[in-house]
Amino acid sequence: METQNITLLSFKIQDDLFAVDALQVDHILELPPNITAVPNTPHYMKGIINLHGNIIPVADMRLIMDKEVQDKRSDASIIVLNPSNIQDARIGILVDVVEEVIETKKEALKETITEGKKGLIEHFEGTLVFNEDFVHVINIAHLCEIIEK
Amino acid sequence: MIDKFRAKFVEESTDNVHDLEEALFLLEKDMDNKELIERIFRAMHSLKGGGAMFGFNHLSEFTHHLETIFDWVRTNKLKVTTDLITLTFSAIDQIKFLLKTGDLSAADDLKAQQAFIQRLQAFLSEGGSTGTSAASAAQTEADPEESDEKTYLISFIPQKELLQNGTNPLYLLDDIHALGQALTLAFTHKVPSLDLIDAEANYCLWQILVSTSESINEIKDVFIFVEDECELHIDQVAGHNILQDKDVLEKAEKAVKNSTLLTVEDFKQESQAAAASVAPQTEERKKAAIKEHKISSIRVSSHKIDELVTLVSELVTLQAQLSLYAENTQDATMLSMSENVQKLSRQLRENAFDISLIPLQSELMRFQRLVRDLSKDQGKDIDFIIEGGDLELDKNIIENLTDPLLHILRNSIDHGIEVPEDRIKAGKAPKGNILFKAFYSGANVIIEISDDGKGIDAEVIRQKAIAKGLIESDAALTDKEVLDLIFVSGFSTREVVSGVSGRGVGMDVVKRKLANIRGEVSIESEKGKGTLISITLPMTLSIIDGLLVGVGESQYVIPISAIDKLYALQPEQLKQSFNQVVVIDNEQHPYIDLRKVFKASEEAEREQLQMIMVKAEDRLSGLLVDAVIGEYQTVVKPLGRYLKKQEILSGASIMGDGTIALVIDTTRLLQKQKNRK
Missing domain, CATH: 3.30.70.1110 (Histidine kinase CheA-like, P2 response regulator-binding domain)
Structure with a gap:
């Protein structure tokens, strides 16, 4: 049987581990000193940042997941995603800690079991057991769709 | 791989077809010009050869017959006539169709193609001086x-x-x-x-x-x-x-x-x-x-130019950071170096933006075709005059300009210019005129399309607007205000949808499309005399002169072009006023408090504030800001898909120190305020 390798980038929001497809990650940035707030946007929209002369919007993943924002976490980072099948859709997501790159097989993903909706996200690509932790894989296209609404 | 070549061929052929049309237009005016005939023949020859090579067999076959005709013209066996030119024009349309679809497969299309070829052959056997079967063997045929x-x-x-x-x-x-x-x-x-x-x-x-x-x-x-x-x-x-x-x-x-x-x-x-x-x-x-x-010119993919412009914008931003840093160090060498970098990057920026400009001419051919075809269809005689076709505009503007302009021209031909008999009755020359004029005006480009047709009857518009419930029957509107109603959505002056204009695209769409490229449109018309539609456009989309202002803790850019006046205000003046009006020199000015619009914290007491008078659509309104910081030329970047609902901001601009200022779209801001009232 054919197996499909996947590469994931995992990150933490409070104590939960999540991951996105690493191939669609453009940059990982330290939290810049100032994010320019854009007025009259949804609460999870942190604002925009200047990435090498390009304007990148930043969404706070913690708010999207309905978690509390812990003040001044020094490890907080922005993962800049460049969704492969949507045009001009680069977006930064703000997370608590960026963890590591995980190489695995697609078959290792199990169905994610959730009680109702997890924040704004309606479904996950799957859940992976890695080093005895559960890593929930977020579908980037779905995430972008939510943010665009 | 072959697809890539085919795409290239289509691209090149489109140029050839373009050249063909241009030459044909010139030939129409100068029917004995041998060089033009050569040019036409050469374009056809390339189409034929390339078509066969890249698998456009129908195109190749079709062009072969067309080429035969022009071979006869070239060897003086056939004279250039209006019929010949008209036939060639419709043949060019077929060529465009074949280029778009590739080889035909639908039976109807094939039949149409065969019929057309027969027309070409018939044309030859009737018009040619010798009756040999020309279509089959043009190249080797003895003269x-x-x-x-x-x-x-x-x-x-x-x-x-x-x-x-x-x-x-x-x-x-x-x-x-x-x-x-x-x-x-x-x-x-x-x-x-x-x-x-x-x-x-x-x-x-x-x-x-x-x-x-x-x-x-x-x-x-x-x-x-x-x-x-x-x-x-x-x-x-x-x-x-x-x-x-x-x-x-x-x-x-x-x-x-x-x-x-x-x-x-x-x-x-x-x-x-x-x-x-x-x-x-x-x-x-x-x-x-x-x-x-x-x-004199080379072909560069527009993608590369976009990239160049982006890089240059980045350089400009970086250079601003450098001069800021140099100023802080107060190091003489550093300062002079940074100054030189500034000079160079300015030149580079001007050059890069200049490259992304293309002449309006490139689109005008389509308009000439439209006027020619439509006027023939409708039995109207129209002289289409173009002034300022060599004027250059940002390619993104031109791309967005074509549809609105085509629509305006269609309107002029369909509703404006009368048929010759009516024109004579009205005491005008039987031949109608449409003037297309483009010129610079300050930092703007103005395009005017005027015709000497029957104009627009303001009374008809008024009745129509009342019938559609757009205005009250007793509304007191000036003729100009009435004319502006045609830009309101859901308004079309013609009862019957005539294949020409009124294809579901009304003037409201024209206005909206132009607004996307920061263009404005206005109309003047006199019944019986004609109509003038004028479009004001920015020269480039990506750079504006802006006034940097502070609101709360953020910075915003207001386009200078929209600003009328600045006033310094004392906070007491606001407290005295009611109903959002400030009195200055005994005159009342409505104002919008940007702190409220942008939900900035209102804690900090304002010791002094500034009111910026901006104008949009003949209305003047004041914007209250905390501070005016300075005037800057800035590169406006789009906010992207996630923030597109953000109507009152037209983009963001990166400042010298790397921070971001949001650019305010004053027209939309004023509109939004008006609607809220």
């Missing part, structure tokens, strides 16, 4: 008018690079031999010694004496694909076959031996020199024209 054999001297002096294109000169010589009796003289005196020889270079040149009944054009055709890579002279040296002449053979032998090329003069005694000298001159001139055309 009855020039049935006498003539002798030509062809000097074919290729450049060294000839072989690199895969051209085999020997095939060309074979082709010449196929035309008639020929004598080829090969000159090899330029071949260097073996150790210096470049195996891929061509060192040979040839002279060919050919005696043929074909016209000189047939000979030129042989060289049509190499004419840029060689020096070519074709001269008639005798009115009969001189290849049997002993004298001539001797001369030829001597020439090869001494490595001196034969000249027309060598044949003077035999030649009827009259016709000979004209040919090389025109040939030379034509070649020069082609050369010039090629070097």
